[in-house]
Amino acid sequence: MTKKNPLSLQMKLNPEDFLPATNEEKESLVVMRESVGFWRDGLRRLRKNKVAMTCLIVILIIMIFAFIVPSFYPYTYSQQIQGANNLKPFEFSAGEQARIEAGEKLFPHIFGTDKMGRDYAIRVMMGSRISLLVGMVAAVIILIIGSIYGSIAAFAGGWVDLEMMRIVDIIYTIPDILLIVLLSFALKEPLRALASMKGFHWLSVLGENLVSIFVVFALLYWVGMARMVRSQILQLKESEYVTAARALGASGGRIIRKHLLTNCIGTLIVITTLQIPSSIFTESFLSFLGLGVAVPMPSLGSLASEAINGINTYPHLLFIPSIVISLIILSFNLLGDGLRDAFDPKLKN
Amino acid sequence: MAEETRDNKYLVDIEHERLSFFTPAGEVKALNDVSFKMKEGEVLGIVGESGSGKSVTAYSLMGLTAYPGRLIGGTIEFNGHHINDMTEAEFRQIRGNEVSIIFQDPMTSLNPVYTVGNQIEEVIRLHTNKNKAEARERAKELLTLVGINEPEKRLKQYPHELSGGMRQRVMIAIALACEPKLLIADEPTTALDVTIQAQILELMMELRDKLGMAIIMITHDLGIVASMCEKIAVMYAGRIVEYGTTDDIFYNPRHEYTKGLIKSIPRLDAKDHERLVPIEGTPVDMLNPPAGCPFAPRCDSCMKICLREMPPVTYFSDVHYTQCWLNQKAEFEAGSMTGKEAADE
Amino acid sequence: MARYLLKRVVLAVVTIWAVATITFCLMNMVPGGPFLSEKAISPAATAALEAKYGLDKPFGERYVTYIKDACHGDFGLSLKQRGRTVMSIISAKFPVSAKVGGVAVLVSLLLGVPLGVFAAFKRGTAVDSTLSVLATLGIAVPSFVICTVLMYFFGVKLGLLPTLGLNSWKHYIMPVFALAAYPTSYIMRLMRSSMLDVLGQDYMRTARAKGLSQKISLFKHALRNAILPVITYLGPMIAYTLVGSFIVEKIFTIPGLGGEFIKAINGRDYTMIMGTTIFLATFMVIMLLIVDIVYTIVDPRIKLK
Numbered sequence: 001m002t003k004k005n006p007l008s009l010q011m012k013l014n015p016e017d018f019l020p021a022t023n024e025e026k027e028s029l030v031v032m033r034e035s036v037g038f039w040r041d042g043l044r045r046l047r048k049n050k051v052a053m054t055c056l057i058v059i060l061i062i063m064i065f066a067f068i069v070p071s072f073y074p075y076t077y078s079q080q081i082q083g084a085n086n087l088k089p090f091e092f093s094a095g096e097q098a099r100i101e102a103g104e105k106l107f108p109h110i111f112g113t114d115k116m117g118r119d120y121a122i123r124v125m126m127g128s129r130i131s132l133l134v135g136m137v138a139a140v141i142i143l144i145i146g147s148i149y150g151s152i153a154a155f156a157g158g159w160v161d162l163e164m165m166r167i168v169d170i171i172y173t174i175p176d177i178l179l180i181v182l183l184s185f186a187l188k189e190p191l192r193a194l195a196s197m198k199g200f201h202w203l204s205v206l207g208e209n210l211v212s213i214f215v216v217f218a219l220l221y222w223v224g225m226a227r228m229v230r231s232q233i234l235q236l237k238e239s240e241y242v243t244a245a246r247a248l249g250a251s252g253g254r255i256i257r258k259h260l261l262t263n264c265i266g267t268l269i270v271i272t273t274l275q276i277p278s279s280i281f282t283e284s285f286l287s288f289l290g291l292g293v294a295v296p297m298p299s300l301g302s303l304a305s306e307a308i309n310g311i312n313t314y315p316h317l318l319f320i321p322s323i324v325i326s327l328i329i330l331s332f333n334l335l336g337d338g339l340r341d342a343f344d345p346k347l348k349n
Numbered sequence: 350m351a352e353e354t355r356d357n358k359y360l361v362d363i364e365h366e367r368l369s370f371f372t373p374a375g376e377v378k379a380l381n382d383v384s385f386k387m388k389e390g391e392v393l394g395i396v397g398e399s400g401s402g403k404s405v406t407a408y409s410l411m412g413l414t415a416y417p418g419r420l421i422g423g424t425i426e427f428n429g430h431h432i433n434d435m436t437e438a439e440f441r442q443i444r445g446n447e448v449s450i451i452f453q454d455p456m457t458s459l460n461p462v463y464t465v466g467n468q469i470e471e472v473i474r475l476h477t478n479k480n481k482a483e484a485r486e487r488a489k490e491l492l493t494l495v496g497i498n499e500p501e502k503r504l505k506q507y508p509h510e511l512s513g514g515m516r517q518r519v520m521i522a523i524a525l526a527c528e529p530k531l532l533i534a535d536e537p538t539t540a541l542d543v544t545i546q547a548q549i550l551e552l553m554m555e556l557r558d559k560l561g562m563a564i565i566m567i568t569h570d571l572g573i574v575a576s577m578c579e580k581i582a583v584m585y586a587g588r589i590v591e592y593g594t595t596d597d598i599f600y601n602p603r604h605e606y607t608k609g610l611i612k613s614i615p616r617l618d619a620k621d622h623e624r625l626v627p628i629e630g631t632p633v634d635m636l637n638p639p640a641g642c643p644f645a646p647r648c649d650s651c652m653k654i655c656l657r658e659m660p661p662v663t664y665f666s667d668v669h670y671t672q673c674w675l676n677q678k679a680e681f682e683a684g685s686m687t688g689k690e691a692a693d694e
Numbered sequence: 695m696a697r698y699l700l701k702r703v704v705l706a707v708v709t710i711w712a713v714a715t716i717t718f719c720l721m722n723m724v725p726g727g728p729f730l731s732e733k734a735i736s737p738a739a740t741a742a743l744e745a746k747y748g749l750d751k752p753f754g755e756r757y758v759t760y761i762k763d764a765c766h767g768d769f770g771l772s773l774k775q776r777g778r779t780v781m782s783i784i785s786a787k788f789p790v791s792a793k794v795g796g797v798a799v800l801v802s803l804l805l806g807v808p809l810g811v812f813a814a815f816k817r818g819t820a821v822d823s824t825l826s827v828l829a830t831l832g833i834a835v836p837s838f839v840i841c842t843v844l845m846y847f848f849g850v851k852l853g854l855l856p857t858l859g860l861n862s863w864k865h866y867i868m869p870v871f872a873l874a875a876y877p878t879s880y881i882m883r884l885m886r887s888s889m890l891d892v893l894g895q896d897y898m899r900t901a902r903a904k905g906l907s908q909k910i911s912l913f914k915h916a917l918r919n920a921i922l923p924v925i926t927y928l929g930p931m932i933a934y935t936l937v938g939s940f941i942v943e944k945i946f947t948i949p950g951l952g953g954e955f956i957k958a959i960n961g962r963d964y965t966m967i968m969g970t971t972i973f974l975a976t977f978m979v980i981m982l983l984i985v986d987i988v989y990t991i992v993d994p995r996i997k998l999k
Contacts, residue, residue: 016653017652017653017657018652018674019652019653021645021651021655170709178713179713179971182967183720186721284836311845322838322839329834329835329836333833334830413903437908445905445906452899457897460900462919462993462994463914463915471904476905507995523900
């Protein structure tokens with residue numbers, strides 16, 4: 001092979017080209033990517049996720065219908081309209097028809113009425129309210145109990161941790177569905193007795209069954225959360241950047257705020273979001289079996305359960321709550337997936 | 350005719366290879382005009398920092414370019430094969446057979462649910478006609494070859510039952526099972542303890558002397574290439590910025606990046622006041638590489654031209670060349686001088 | 695390995711004991727007792743009944759007797775189905791649930807695993823998105839919705855499939871579909887993500903570098919690793935499906951244990967509730983244990999524990 005230095009001959013070069021470049025010139029070449037914080041980066045990724053954003057909008061719409069619309073809706077969920085039993089959607093009873101002919105303006109029964117003459121649309125809205133409430137309250141209960149238990153175990157360490165985790169292991173292997181059915185059955189009576197006592201009247205306002213559902217969640221469902229929080233904290237406790245922060249003299253509070261919280265919070269948000277649909281799922285299941293909320297309070301599960309006998313003649317009574325509950329659970333699941341992708345990519349598998 | 354073509358003299362002949370990863374964020378130009386040749390039995394070291402394209406170069410030789418990477422230019426010849434237009438089925442014929450690879454992390458490179466024996470015999474039976482018993486015999490032989498004692502027992506063990514160094518020996522045994530012409534070692538010692546590192550490197554050199562295969566040693570550790578390799582290619586941002594014999598690179602480095610690398614090695618014979626000199630700055634963003642020399646923003650001797658134009662190749666000998674404007678400077682000054690003289694006349 | 699297994703067995707026994715105790719306490723906590731609902735019973739008759747079922751003895755004594763009997767598989771007499779022991783009802787009803795559940799388990803494995811692998815291979819394509827939408831639906835839609843929708847369209851509207859009982863193979867289609875929808879979707883998602891994970895592992899690159907064909911590296915190297923998470927899920931899944939979903943049995947009037955449990959709850963058949971709970975819990979815990987043991991065989995790394 002011979003020496004060949006072709007380019008320098010081909011190109012026209014000036015002596016200035018070989019002068020040293022200034023630092024400014026050098027820096028202008030280095031295009032630094034904008035560094036973004038945890039929240040902004042996550043929110044940006046979430047906004048880009050069309051599925052998750054659609055689900056968020058669906059959830060917001062359902063929430064408006066569940067919590068705001070009923071307050072000015074012309075019918076109430078327990079109001080029985082005389083002679084308006086089992087109306088088809090947009091149908092009026094004979095009595096109402098007469099009033100309309102007399103010049104009165106009546107709001108249509110969008111989804112018809114049930115066999116007791118109650119407007120079905122408002123019942124579905126109230127049912128969604130119950131389902132959403134159950135889901136969110138349960139998720140908060142689980143979040144609080146689980147993270148407290150998990151962090152105590154992780155920070156205490158040693159035999160305390162070992163024993164606490166053994167309890168978690170046992171609760172984990174207890175078949176939850178069985179115990180939930182059993183508990184909500186067994187708690188019904190004591191709660192009713194408690195509600196009749198002075199100072200506990202609020203229990204009956206909420207409904208004993210609803211309270212017992214919350215108690216069940218609080219007793220059983222926190223173990224997954226506790227495990228997750230514990231392992232996160234243990235991992236962080238041993239991670240090098242926390243050791244480094246401690247070595248640099250950061251205070252305990254600062255370490256918890258800056259490192260533990262920012263690293264855990266993504267996971268906590270994701271698990272809590274995914275907990276909501278699973279609680280709603282369980283509530284609808286219990287309501288369907290007749291162990292859910294008390295009459296006349298509707299829940300989506302109990303609405304479906306009541307409608308099943310009339311499936312041949314009034315299928316819409318069954319399908320409307322079924323579709324709404326599927327939509328709620330689906331949206332929360334997909335939103336949770338989206339949040340996980342955005343804030344906690346390492347959870348993906 | 351064919352015997353006389355240049356191609357057959359070399360085991361590996363890569364010319365102007367270009368390879369890009371087509372990611373959602375845009376085209377990442379992983380290799381820009383990479384060329385080098387290797388003779389049979391030669392040991393080449395490819396040095397560079399992470400993301401410089403060392404591994405990508407070696408993987409493309411085996412057709413192991415990861416999705417979404419694609420070869421977009423140049424030619425690659427290996428042992429008489431035209432790698433560019435080989436099908437996946439043809440690649441399977443040579444992988445593990447004519448060319449093998451050892452990966453960086455022996456902890457994760459062996460399948461955890463199969464025994465060591467199973468994984469060695471698998472490759473033997475794939476590329477030879479040996480039956481099960483013969484393959485087991487050969488596996489035992491290989492384990493002895495790579496310095497593992499009690500091969501009989503080891504064959505029945507699972508990867509997690511072996512130490513890191515032992516696992517890397519197993520990886521070497523798998524790679525050498527079919528006596529390849531070329532062994533690619535992708536940072537084979539990075540994940541190992543320092544004492545084990547030396548053992549593994551020694552073993553590799555010993556095996557090369559015994560079996561005569563060529564080795565491509567990919568590393569970011571100049572110390573390793575100094576002791577092992579005959580030729581060294583220094584890569585930066587998908588280009589070979591300097592190529593030469595080990596002596597050329599260590600005693601006569603001509604690229605500022607190579608010089609920087611050498612200055613950053615700790616030396617036992619350093620004088621008291623000498624300090625390690627780190628290379629400041631960060632590697633270039635491969636999504637939008639600069640127009641000029643990719644090393645320019647980090648280069649202490651950067652000139653105006655460096656920021657604008659990619660430097661041409663300067664040859665110092667048959668095997669030693671570099672891509673740096675500084676080497677063109679002297680020549681340009683000499684050239685412009687002669688030009689001036691010519692004009693004067 | 696032996697220590698690990700021993701630990702698991704001890705944990706299982708403790709769990710079963712805990713369930714039995716919780717159940718017993720809960721059932722005895724309920725005020726009013728089992729005979730409250732049946733009116734027109736004189737106090738004397740109630741006392742006689744309580745004596746017959748041993749309810750007049752102190753709590754501690756009843757607890758010890760109950761646990762002792764339960765260890766021999768004796769859960770006492772059913773309160774509502776006169777003259778039948780709880781165990782005889784369970785042994786009559788459980789096989790029915792197990793048959794429907796067994797078919798559902800098979801279906802969900804045979805569909806879920808291959809579909810998950812397929813989706814992982816076609817990641818990012820329309821096939822993958824379609825499968826992922828189906829899987830998400832399968833997870834999100836509650837089983838009572840699936841059951842009722844199936845029943846309405848195939849049973850009522852089209853009249854294609856029978857809606858009650860279990861007399862022919864046609865009777866199995868809807869309950870099995872309803873039971874298998876959730877586990878199939880779950881397995882599919884699990885399999886897809888674990889397959890993607892495995893395909894990115896270094897040892898898969900090693901397999902390719904050896905020159906193995908895609909088929910061998912998939913079936914030999916990837917599948918065995920990727921299926922591990924599915925096996926972990928299999929324990930609870932088989933247990934839940936085999937004992938029969940309460941909902942599915944209620945809607946399709948299948949004479950299984952799940953339906954019997956609901957009947958016992960609604961009828962306040964205390965001994966039946968306790969017996970069924972303890973039986974089901976024991977069954978589930980044993981399934982978990984078996985799966986754990988299978989896991990140690992499939993994944994050699996566990997043996998070190």
